[in-house]
Amino acid sequence: MKQKVIVVGAGPVGSLAALYAAARGYNVEVYELRPDLRDPSTTPLNFSKSINLALSERGINSLRETGLPGLANAVLSETFPMHGRMIHIRKNGEYVRQPQIYDARGRSLLAMDRTELNTTLLDYLEEMPNVKLFFNHKLVGVDFKKRVAWFEHRTRSIEEQGDEFEMRFDLMIGADGAHSAVRYHLMKFVPMSFQQEYIDKLWCQFHVPPTPDGDFRIPPNYLHIWPQDDSMFIALPNLDKTFTSTLFLTREGFKQLDASGKVVEYFEEKFPGVVPDLITEDELYEQYTANQHLPLISIKCSPYHYEGSGVIVGDAAHAMVPFYGQGMNAGLEDVRVLFDFLDKYPGNRSKALDEYTKVRTPDAHTINDLALGNYREMASDVKRPLYLLRKWIEEKLYLYIPSAGWATQYSRVTFSNMRYSEVQNAAQRQSKILNGVVGLALVSVFSSSLWFARAGGIQQAKMGILRSICWIAQRTQEIGSGLSAPR
Known part of the structure; x- marks a missing residue:
């Protein structure tokens, strides 16, 4: 008999989790508190009041890994590429625009409407014979030991109290957002640390x-x-x-x-x-x-699961502020990582969920912190000369000394699938090199850079600094070569 997976929440993360489960042959039931967003009569406020999504490599990779042909391409066809930031400021009383590319190698973020992404995933779910979608259903109780859940069907409004019924399950996946009902009931079964x-x-x-x-x-x-x-x-x-x-x-x-x-x-x-x-x-x-x-809410918690019967993903596990553009990408990546462990331990779901919590918690906490910190970069640093110089130096090292494993923190977060916690460790090691070795280099070439500036302007000064940095970086390659090594 096929096992039953119940997914609570039919947003992008919940829909992707249901697709992963269905592709593996489970009987899948998806329960969503709100109406079907694809219904023309659905009030748009319920779904579309969301900051636009910025789809990046982690999210795209998670879409590809479903194994469903055409899904990733169907989603990507609804996106618009963003090559970088365009900074709008006044300089010397004049309004100017200053472009800042995201990636020295030309990779782009993809802007996307949340409703379009959600619609595409729901359409794919509806075509799968082992999936049932239930809208206007509220989770009112869960017993994770007995693997029983209670739902209310609300026919007229989400505030209305409806008829209650009982459903059994083998695994419940909570993808019901920052105010997660699944997380609330999970807390009754595990000693969960929670920070909001x-x-x-x-x-x-x-x-x-x-x-x-x-x-x-x-x-x-x-x-x-x-x-x-x-x-x-x-x-x-x-x-x-x-x-x-x-x-x-x-x-x-x-x-x-x-x-x-x-x-x-x-x-x-x-x-x-x-x-x-x-x-x-x-x-x-x-x-x-x-x-x-x-x-804007920021949530951290741990653990994410109870034995082999329940687990939370996405905002239910780690809601974050939008300033790194990783909230949805991290949620989609949660699904891929979760099912990687379920595939790795097919006969031991408790082991799989335990490993998921151990691996994912430090990564989720890291990106949560990075998202909080990135407001300063977006709202202040992007207009500061020192930030722009440091960014320029890092990008040049990224381009010209690839053997040292050098990359900006932003490129690793946005354009790779490297674990967030490992990204942060690599960024901290690079920062020490820049602040130490490169700092000495800048002091040593200060006089020559001034000469270059007088002789040929700021561009020549930059090139003088870059030549000195490259010279020292090449001689400290044994330090930098560990930056991209697997850990």
Whole structure:
């Protein structure tokens, strides 16, 4: 008799988990609290109020590893490439745009609408004979020892109390988000450490329409950032020539804007080129008042499982702020890693889930911390000369001394499948080299760099610094060669 896997949550991570289970021959049932997002009558607010997704290598690899032909390509066909950041600032009183590429070797992030990704995954699930989808169903209880769950079917609204029924399962996968019901019930069976933090930032979404002739209003192949330290405005491109934009601002900042009503004036002061070039004054104010000002939550917990009967993935296990663009990618990667262990220990699911928790917890905690820290880079550092110089040095070493295993932290997080915890360790080792050996190199060539600057300008100064760094880096290759070694 085939074993039954119940997946709670039909978002992108839950849908992918169901696809992995179904592809392995399990009988799969998916239970979702909300209505089917593909139903035209579904209220869009329930699903589409989400910061645009930035799909990267981890997410793409997880889609490919389902083994389902065409799935990854179907998803990728709905994406839009972003080659780097476009920084919008005032310099010497003038509005300027400064591009900063993501990867020295030309790799790109892929902007994607969350609803489109979710729809594609649900369509694939619906075609599988061993999958059943149940929308408008609330998980109200779980006994992980007896492997029994209780659900309510809510026919009219998610607030309504419905008829309760009992379902048995062999494995329950909780992919029901930051406020996970599965995690809540799992806590009754395991001594789970749990940490939750609402950071001092809220976000509000905006829509940038196409130009009257149907084109993009700003260059499309970038993540556009207006950095202002305590606040930030971003814009991500969509296939329909629109941009999905987001204002990040402190709670006190939103409170002051709400009280004063001076939204347009604030944007004109802080975010040059937005009003009226991207959004008219009336549209900006209307969207600001109509769209919710939503919190950003960061969650860490451990363990992620109970024996061989229950496990949580995605935001249920490690909700994170969006500033590294890895929340959804990490969730999709959770699914791949989980099923790698289930495949490795086919006769011992308790062992598989235990290994999953041991391996995934430090990685999830690491990317959670990196996401919190990356706000400073996006909102402040991107406009600072010292940050730009360091980024330039790292990229040149990445390009010209590949044998040393050198790579930027961002490229490892975004364009590889290296474990997040190993990425952080490698970045820390590189930082020591840069701060130590390269620091000495910069001091030693300071005089010559000044000469280069006087003789040939800043580009010649950069080249002088680079030649010295390369010389020392080549002679410390025995240190750097361990940066990419498997551990």
